[in-house]
Amino acid sequence: MLIDLNLKNKQVVVIGAGWEATRKVEALLGQDCEIIIVADRISDSIRKWEREGRLQCTLMIVENGEFLKNYDRLILVMAATDSRDLNRELVKSGLEMGCYVYAVDDPEVSDFSHPSVISLDDNVKVAISTSGKSPLMAGTFRQRLEPILRQTITRVDLFQVVLQERMRKLAKETLKETKRRKEFLQSLLIDPEIQSFLERGSLDEAEYFARQRLEKFTFNED
Numbered sequence: 001m002l003i004d005l006n007l008k009n010k011q012v013v014v015i016g017a018g019w020e021a022t023r024k025v026e027a028l029l030g031q032d033c034e035i036i037i038v039a040d041r042i043s044d045s046i047r048k049w050e051r052e053g054r055l056q057c058t059l060m061i062v063e064n065g066e067f068l069k070n071y072d073r074l075i076l077v078m079a080a081t082d083s084r085d086l087n088r089e090l091v092k093s094g095l096e097m098g099c100y101v102y103a104v105d106d107p108e109v110s111d112f113s114h115p116s117v118i119s120l121d122d123n124v125k126v127a128i129s130t131s132g133k134s135p136l137m138a139g140t141f142r143q144r145l146e147p148i149l150r151q152t153i154t155r156v157d158l159f160q161v162v163l164q165e166r167m168r169k170l171a172k173e174t175l176k177e178t179k180r181r182k183e184f185l186q187s188l189l190i191d192p193e194i195q196s197f198l199e200r201g202s203l204d205e206a207e208y209f210a211r212q213r214l215e216k217f218t219f220n221e222d
Contacts, residue, residue, distance in 0.1 A: 003112070004125075005100065007033035011073040015062055015090055016080035017042045020104045024078050024114065029054055030122035036071070038062060039081075062086065065093025079103045107132035116142040118149055123161040159198040159206070163188065167210050174218040184217045 010033050014021050017039035025046060028035050035055035037046055042057050050057050060067070062081065068074065068090075077094030079087035079102065087103040091110070094101040102110045113132035116139045119125050126149060130138045164185055171181045188194055188210055197206035 005031075005076065007031040007075060009073070010034065010075040011036060011071050012076045012078065013038060013068060013071060013074060014078045014080060015039065015087075016082070016104075017046050017057070018080065018082070019043070021078075021080035022046055024080060024102075024104075025049070025055065027114070027117050027119075030119060030125075033075075034073070038067065062090070065090045068093050068097060068099075074099055076100045077102070105135070118142055118146045120149065120153055121158050123158050124153060155201075156195070156198045159201070159203055160189065162203060163194075163198070163206055163210060166207055167214065170211070170214060171217075174214065180217065184214060187213065187217075 007028070008031070012028055012031075012033050013036045014025055014028075015038050017037055021037070021039070022043050022045050025035060025037065029049065037050075037055060037057045038060060039057070040059065040061045042050075042059070046055070046057065049055050063086075065077075068077065074094075074097060077090060077097075077099045079090040079094075081087055081090075081104075084103075084106060087106060088109055091101040091103045091106075100111045102112060102114060107113050110132075113129055114135075115127035115129035116135070117125055117127050126145070128138050128141045128145065167188060168181070168185060171184055175181045175184060191209075191213065194206045194209055194213075197203070197209065
């Protein structure tokens with residue numbers, strides 16, 4: 001079963017900073033979580049993200065999972081070292097702390113398999129998984145599908161995702177019934193004026209008119 005963990009404002013520790021760890025970190029960057037890399041060496045990509053303030057690195061030689069006790073909001077431990085035995089020991093320590101755990105290429109001890117992800121501006125993510133049977137094939141399918149998705153899901157669609165997020169929060173405050181909120185949000189998809197603003201990249205103007213539409217919906221409900 002594919003799930004999307006809510007990692008917002010939580011701590012995620014990735015142990016290791018090689019190629020596999022870098023792939024896992026890349027998937028975490030859009031999750032609005034605190035990413036901590038612990039390793040004895042750091043890849044160029046991870047160093048770049050550190051300079052951008054998107055994560056923090058701790059240089060150390062990891063021998064066991066005792067250091068994990070230093071983190072107070074830890075929800076996920078991802079073990080991506082070159083040692084299977086060390087990864088398993090780190091997973092065990094994470095489980096003892098009540099965390100979700102993942103070990104590279106070791107589905108037997110992991111809470112989940114890590115899908116191959118296509119990310120479109122961090123607003124749309126499509127996960128491709130073989131349930132751990134063949135990460136290589138999952139990556140192959142991602143390479144085939146990504147160009148198709150980028151042609152199918154347009155820039156306007158991605159703007160609409162952002163607009164829907166903003167208006168959904170407001171609609172929850174004013175429209176009591178779930179059905180009415182759904183009707184309102186669906187109306188934004190076909191509103192020609194709002195669509196015109198989104199096509200021009202004018203998201204703030206589109207939101208202004210969407211708020212006006214919401215006022216009308218709320219008035220009609222009353």
